[in-house]
Amino acid sequence: MPAERDLKAWLNENPLPFASLLGIVFTDVSKDxxxxxxxxxxxxxxxxxxxxxxxxxxxxxxxxxxxxxxxxEDGFGTTTLESKTNFLAGAPAGSRLVGECTPIHKGxxxxxxxxxxxxxxxxxxxxxxxxxxxxxxxLPS
Amino acid sequence: MPAERDLKAWLNENPLPFASLLGIVFTDVSKDxxxxxxxxxxxxxxxxxxxxxxxxxxxxxxxxxxxxxxxxEDGFGTTTLESKTNFLAGAPAGSRLVGECTPIHKGxxxxxxxxxxxxxxxxxxxxxxxxxxxxxxxLPS
Amino acid sequence: MPAERDLKAWLNENPLPFASLLGIVFTDVSKDxxxxxxxxxxxxxxxxxxxxxxxxxxxxxxxxxxxxxxxxEDGFGTTTLESKTNFLAGAPAGSRLVGECTPIHKGxxxxxxxxxxxxxxxxxxxxxxxxxxxxxxxLPS
Amino acid sequence: MPAERDLKAWLNENPLPFASLLGIVFTDVSKDxxxxxxxxxxxxxxxxxxxxxxxxxxxxxxxxxxxxxxxxEDGFGTTTLESKTNFLAGAPAGSRLVGECTPIHKGxxxxxxxxxxxxxxxxxxxxxxxxxxxxxxxLPS
Numbered sequence: 001m002p003a004e005r006d007l008k009a010w011l012n013e014n015p016l017p018f019a020s021l022l023g024i025v026f027t028d029v030s031k032d033x034x035x036x037x038x039x040x041x042x043x044x045x046x047x048x049x050x051x052x053x054x055x056x057x058x059x060x061x062x063x064x065x066x067x068x069x070x071x072x073e074d075g076f077g078t079t080t081l082e083s084k085t086n087f088l089a090g091a092p093a094g095s096r097l098v099g100e101c102t103p104i105h106k107g108x109x110x111x112x113x114x115x116x117x118x119x120x121x122x123x124x125x126x127x128x129x130x131x132x133x134x135x136x137x138x139l140p141s
Numbered sequence: 142m143p144a145e146r147d148l149k150a151w152l153n154e155n156p157l158p159f160a161s162l163l164g165i166v167f168t169d170v171s172k173d174x175x176x177x178x179x180x181x182x183x184x185x186x187x188x189x190x191x192x193x194x195x196x197x198x199x200x201x202x203x204x205x206x207x208x209x210x211x212x213x214e215d216g217f218g219t220t221t222l223e224s225k226t227n228f229l230a231g232a233p234a235g236s237r238l239v240g241e242c243t244p245i246h247k248g249x250x251x252x253x254x255x256x257x258x259x260x261x262x263x264x265x266x267x268x269x270x271x272x273x274x275x276x277x278x279x280l281p282s
Numbered sequence: 283m284p285a286e287r288d289l290k291a292w293l294n295e296n297p298l299p300f301a302s303l304l305g306i307v308f309t310d311v312s313k314d315x316x317x318x319x320x321x322x323x324x325x326x327x328x329x330x331x332x333x334x335x336x337x338x339x340x341x342x343x344x345x346x347x348x349x350x351x352x353x354x355e356d357g358f359g360t361t362t363l364e365s366k367t368n369f370l371a372g373a374p375a376g377s378r379l380v381g382e383c384t385p386i387h388k389g390x391x392x393x394x395x396x397x398x399x400x401x402x403x404x405x406x407x408x409x410x411x412x413x414x415x416x417x418x419x420x421l422p423s
Numbered sequence: 424m425p426a427e428r429d430l431k432a433w434l435n436e437n438p439l440p441f442a443s444l445l446g447i448v449f450t451d452v453s454k455d456x457x458x459x460x461x462x463x464x465x466x467x468x469x470x471x472x473x474x475x476x477x478x479x480x481x482x483x484x485x486x487x488x489x490x491x492x493x494x495x496e497d498g499f500g501t502t503t504l505e506s507k508t509n510f511l512a513g514a515p516a517g518s519r520l521v522g523e524c525t526p527i528h529k530g531x532x533x534x535x536x537x538x539x540x541x542x543x544x545x546x547x548x549x550x551x552x553x554x555x556x557x558x559x560x561x562l563p564s
Contacts, residue, residue, distance in 0.1 A: 299467070300467050300475035300478055303444070303466045304477075324440055331440075334440075334481065336441060336485060337477075361510070362510050363510060366507045367480075369505060372502075
């Protein structure tokens with residue numbers, strides 16, 4: 001894991017394949033607060049043309065996973081155990097989702113992260129709470 | 142809404158933009174049970190190369206929304222209020238997710254749908270429970 | 283509904299039967315923030331002697347329901363559609379749970395409230411997010 | 424842990440304090456299906472006189488915890504990580520809640536249990552899905 005000041009570059013230069021497909025860009029990254037953006041492209045929409053709930057959840061899930069990852073010690077991994085989303089307003093095609101992910105709990109075996117997703121930094125579109133399990137390094141066999 | 146025997150063709154011929162991007166195909170559709178498939182393409186993955194949790198949630202959300210839609214009376218709409226996912230096993234790149242969506246509750250104002258997502262119809266990868274609000278037709282003003 | 287300055291007295295003088303059984307007391311009530319307390323009596327515990335998860339959820343659910351209620355217009359009602367809890371630390375018998383309930387969303391048809399439950403105002407024991415449906419007055423038939 | 428045929432007696436004879444307060448009785452217990460009942464006493468209600476959502480959640484949480492426990496190896500423990508409830512119908516005072524708890528996932532580190540709660544075995548009142556973490560025995564220090 002790079003130094004904290006380099007986390008943003010590291011995340012943006014090594015995107016997960018699905019995060020690339022969605023066009024997610026991290027704009028501010030520290031160990032206790034991550035901010036990312038995703039433009040609501042037409043192909044991320046439902047009908048009528050607002051952001052598909054699945055795209056919003058994928059956006060937030062990417063952030064929660066990254067948040068756990070930048071808090072892991074070397075050799076440890078993470079996996080999402082569960083995720084809960086409340087949908088609060090539709091984000092129209094062409095708007096920009098801004099997600100802010102902060103910790104509820106950072107423990108040794110689990111972490112809980114919450115992501116507020118707004119439309120262009122204003123109205124709340126969704127709130128996502130997810131539990132990440134911390135995976136210990138596999139011992140050599 | 143087409144007759145029940147034509148729902149599958151109708152859903153596959155009028156895919157939501159984001160469902161197209163993900164490659165979701167409905168294989169069996171009735172008002173009380175929908176089955177769909179999604180191949181875990183490389184660009185739907187996280188690292189290591191297993192299906193990104195967001196892609197699995199988007200797959201299930203598409204099914205729950207479709208499930209509500211095929212149960213609506215003419216003029217009514219639906220929106221997802223909230224969604225909860227438990228992740229149970231990673232689906233490797235190249236595998237095929239099979240989702241089966243069945244109703245927990247079909248009410249006048251809300252519906253609750255649950256989707257079991259398996260890897261190639263076998264091991265359970267995730268369980269998604271979502272609440273759909275039923276939107277009454279807008280009266281002409 | 284009484285004036286905002288009288289909401290606390292009103293809630294404490296008209297407790298729900300189950301809130302009485304649990305010993306829930308409101309200590310600060312406004313339309314955008316409610317605080318309540320519940321002592322972890324021995325009969326609210328699991329084994330080992332920490333607060334039963336169900337008692338914590340009941341405490342928070344009482345607060346979310348009250349929060350919705352104090353925001354309703356005359357004649358309207360509310361019901362909980364769904365609730366999600368993350369458990370973060372066990373509260374020992376004899377400790378005092380302090381809950382702080384704030385709005386995520388206050389809409390015309392649904393409200394979403396989140397309650398942080400701490401042990402004696404310190405360590406976070408649980409986080410509860412719940413959706414309240416707003417019920418319109420029944421018209422006379 | 425007693426033999427499987429004796430689990431019901433063991434659970435009913437060693438109730439958790441909060442389960443006693445609520446009057447929960449197990450009526451059928453195996454490692455893959457638990458059934459329990461709880462009468463909606465007046466003091467378990469909200470207003471109007473239907474079962475308080477918190478009482479329903481506590482009922483189901485008791486079942487999910489018991490379900491995990493009867494599947495543990497000697498020396499292991501369990502704790503609830505998170506719980507999600509959908510409320511579907513109000514159970515009137517005097518009715519009897521019947522809960523049926525079955526496994527979604529039984530893994531080495533986590534289990535997921537789902538409890539369907541019906542009113543007198545008929546109408547579905549709520550659906551509860553919860554994740555139990557499996558706690559390894561503490562090594563002697």
